[in-house]
Amino acid sequence: MVSALIPLIGLMICGAVIALETKDLLSGIISLGIIGFALTIVFLILQAPDLAIVQIIIETLTLIILIAAVLKTTIKDSIESLKARKVILWVAGLVCVAAFIFASLKAFADISAFGSPVLRMAEYYLSNGVTGTGAVNLVAAIILDFRAYDTLGEATVLFTSVAGVVAVLRKKGRT
Amino acid sequence: MIEYILAVVLFAIGLYGVIVKRNLIKIIIGLMIMEYAVNLFLALIGYRSGGAPPIVEVGKNQIFVDPLPQALVLTAIVIGLGTTALLVSFAVRIFEKYDTFDVHKIRKLRG
Amino acid sequence: MQGMSLIVKKISQIMAPSIFILGMYVVAHGHLTPGGGFAGGVLIAGCFTLLILAYGSSKERSLVFKEKASLIESGGIFLFLFIALLGLIQGTLFFVNIFSRSNPGVPGALFSSGIIPLCNIAIGVEVAAALFAIFITFAIMRFGEKL
Numbered sequence: 331m332v333s334a335l336i337p338l339i340g341l342m343i344c345g346a347v348i349a350l351e352t353k354d355l356l357s358g359i360i361s362l363g364i365i366g367f368a369l370t371i372v373f374l375i376l377q378a379p380d381l382a383i384v385q386i387i388i389e390t391l392t393l394i395i396l397i398a399a400v401l402k403t404t405i406k407d408s409i410e411s412l413k414a415r416k417v418i419l420w421v422a423g424l425v426c427v428a429a430f431i432f433a434s435l436k437a438f439a440d441i442s443a444f445g446s447p448v449l450r451m452a453e454y455y456l457s458n459g460v461t462g463t464g465a466v467n468l469v470a471a472i473i474l475d476f477r478a479y480d481t482l483g484e485a486t487v488l489f490t491s492v493a494g495v496v497a498v499l500r501k502k503g504r505t
Numbered sequence: 506m507i508e509y510i511l512a513v514v515l516f517a518i519g520l521y522g523v524i525v526k527r528n529l530i531k532i533i534i535g536l537m538i539m540e541y542a543v544n545l546f547l548a549l550i551g552y553r554s555g556g557a558p559p560i561v562e563v564g565k566n567q568i569f570v571d572p573l574p575q576a577l578v579l580t581a582i583v584i585g586l587g588t589t590a591l592l593v594s595f596a597v598r599i600f601e602k603y604d605t606f607d608v609h610k611i612r613k614l615r616g
Numbered sequence: 617m618q619g620m621s622l623i624v625k626k627i628s629q630i631m632a633p634s635i636f637i638l639g640m641y642v643v644a645h646g647h648l649t650p651g652g653g654f655a656g657g658v659l660i661a662g663c664f665t666l667l668i669l670a671y672g673s674s675k676e677r678s679l680v681f682k683e684k685a686s687l688i689e690s691g692g693i694f695l696f697l698f699i700a701l702l703g704l705i706q707g708t709l710f711f712v713n714i715f716s717r718s719n720p721g722v723p724g725a726l727f728s729s730g731i732i733p734l735c736n737i738a739i740g741v742e743v744a745a746a747l748f749a750i751f752i753t754f755a756i757m758r759f760g761e762k763l
Contacts, residue, residue, distance in 0.1 A: 332554070339511040339545070346515055346538045350522040355530050362534055365541050376548050377558045377570045379650035381578055383642070385544075387658040388586050391665065391747060392537070395586075398754045399593045400530060403600045407528050415609075423525040427517045434513045444508050445554035452551075452571045459572075460561050463713060464721055464729030465647035468559035468569070472576040473652070474735045478711045481735075482700065484580040485693050485742055491587030492689060492746045496682070498594040499757050558650065563723050583654050583743060590750045597757065 331375050332445075338375075342368045356405045359396045363389065380469050508549050516542035529596040529606040533589065540585045547574040547581075619672030628670035635663040643740035647732045648724065653739025660740070661747035668755065678756040685749035692742030699734050 345364030352358045366389030373381040442448050449456070455472060465471040473481050519542060522535025551571030559572035596606065603611050619625065636659075642649070643656030673681070703712035713730040721728030 332552075335508055336511065339508065339515070342541070342545075343511065343515055343518065346518045346522075349534050349538070350518065350526065350531060355528070358531065358534055362537060365538065369541055369545060372545060373548060376552045377556055378548055378551075378575045378578075379558055380652065380655060381544075381548065381575055381582065383651055383655040384579060384582050384658055387662045388582050390662065391658070391751060392586055392589055394665065394669075394751065395590055395593060395754050396530075396533075398757075399597050402757065403597060404606070407531070407606075419525050423521045426524055427521050430520060431513060431517055435510075438506065438509060441509065441550075444506060444549065445552060447551055447553055447571050449553075449571055452573050455572060456559075456569055460563065460723050463732060464723050465732050466561045466563065466723050467647050467649065467652070468561065468572040469575050469579065469650075470647045470652045470732055470736065471729075472572055473579060474732045474739075475713050475730075477576065478700070478735070480577075481580060481739065482696065482711075484584055485696055485739065487584050488587045488743065488746050489689065489693050491584075491591045492686070492749050494591045495587075495594045495750055495753055496686065498591070498598055499753050560648075560650065561723070579652075579654055583658070586747065587750070590754070594754075 335372060335375060338368050338372050342372075353407050354405055355400050355407050356397065358407075359393065359400060362396070363393050366392070380467075509546065512542055512546040512549060515545065527608050529599065529608060532608070533592050533596065536592070537585070537589060540581075544578045544581060544585075547578050550574055620670050624670050628666050632663050632667050635666070636660060639663060639740075639744070643736055644733065645726070646736035646740075647729045648726070653736040654743055656736070657740040657743025658747060660744040661751070664744075664748050665751050668752065673755070675756055678752055682749060682752050682756070685745045685752060689742055689745035689749060692738050692740075692745060696735060696738035696742065699731055699738060702731070 342365045345361050345368070349358045349361035349365070352361065366385065370382050370386045370389070373379075373385055455468060455476065459468045459471045460466060463471045463475045465475070516539055519535045519538030519540075522538065523532055526532055526535060551574035553568060553570050556568045556570035559569045559575065561567075561569075599611065600606055605611070639656045639659030639662075641656075642651035642659060643653060646652030646656065668678075668681075700711045703709050703714055706712075706714050708714065713732070715730035721730075723729070727733075
């Protein structure tokens with residue numbers, strides 16, 4: 331099962347390149363869907379069924395929102411840029427990407443290999459999760475008991491973003 | 506290790522999109538690619554070979570994958586939709602005002 | 617926004633109740649099976665989104681939906697905060713799992729693990745209403761209407 335990870339992540343990379351390089355915004359958004367749905371299968375392979383359930387529906391809703399926004403404005407990406415500015419942008423992008431990849435390759439020297447993680451904090455959760463909280467789903471035990479503050483912050487962020495969307499897109503009160 | 510490197514490559518593609526692209530929707534797509542890459546990386550880090558999903562069956566001795574990154578990613582996915590919707594609504598309002606998605610043509614924002 | 621054809625309407629009429637029941641099941645059994653408040657909440661929001669997309673909705677009804685969704689979302693987050701404050705009311709700490717100490721229950725039973733099922737319900741209500749509010753706001757958005 332795990333051997334299917336590398337083709338799937340390769341598919342995600344192909345989808346990302348197509349989504350960024352296509353001239354049609356609608357095609358780009360649909361290519362973005364490739365990444366999300368492939369990520370769902372990756373979560374299933376990585377033994378995370380909670381994440382797979384959430385990801386597949388969030389991906390669908392994201393595509394609906396993006397397609398609604400693009401169909402109501404424009405789907406053309408007809409932007410011609412000056413040559414000099416294009417060169418500067420390319421150089422800046424390449425420098426940033428190269429610096430990031432270099433730094434992360436340096437950081438990989440300290441990470442344990444794939445398949446054998448360092449379980450310093452998780453040992454406590456795995457051994458005391460059921461006796462401490464009574465929930466057999468350890469993910470629920472973590473997000474709602476051990477780290478409930480995190481979930482409260484998340485609920486606040488979601489509430490704030492919904493308030494922002496409703497305030498920005500409303501009809502009344504605009505000048 | 507090759508999985509980690511591929512996840513970093515995915516993040517780098519999103520970073521390239523954010524820096525180089527000039528269309529607002531393309532910039533949002535780049536941000537979403539970066540978000541996917543981070544979620545993928547966190548889920549990869551918690552995987553233990555031969556591990557079961559972190560649902561305990563009482564009385565059995567099992568090996569589980571790390572539940573902590575899954576708990577972090579679970580909240581991050583839902584936040585991602587909220588922030589994406591906020592960005593898209595800003596982009597739609599900007600298009601309504603300036604009639605373009607090109608960030609270089611939106612000059613009226615300059616002071 | 618307009619609805620779709622008769623086939624889509626009929627299929628979504630059959631599918632939507634099952635999706636809703638599945639979402640409620642996932643929320644209620646969040647401490648026993650994969651899922652929880654987030655997964656069940658997005659399932660319920662997806663059910664309502666499917667119905668709106670298939671059947672369409674007039675602008676006035678969509679505005680009413682938006683108001684109600686915002687109200688229910690605020691109610692969900694207040695419920696979550698209230699459950700968190702129960703610990704302070706009892707005299708212990710914020711967010712402490714109060715029922716789990718006095719009566720822990722059998723691990724694996726539906727009524728077990730203290731406040732975790734209650735928190736799941738609150739989170740499910742909040743997430744479902746929030747995502748539906750986002751969707752309906754984008755659905756009633758009309759580009760270029762200068763009001």
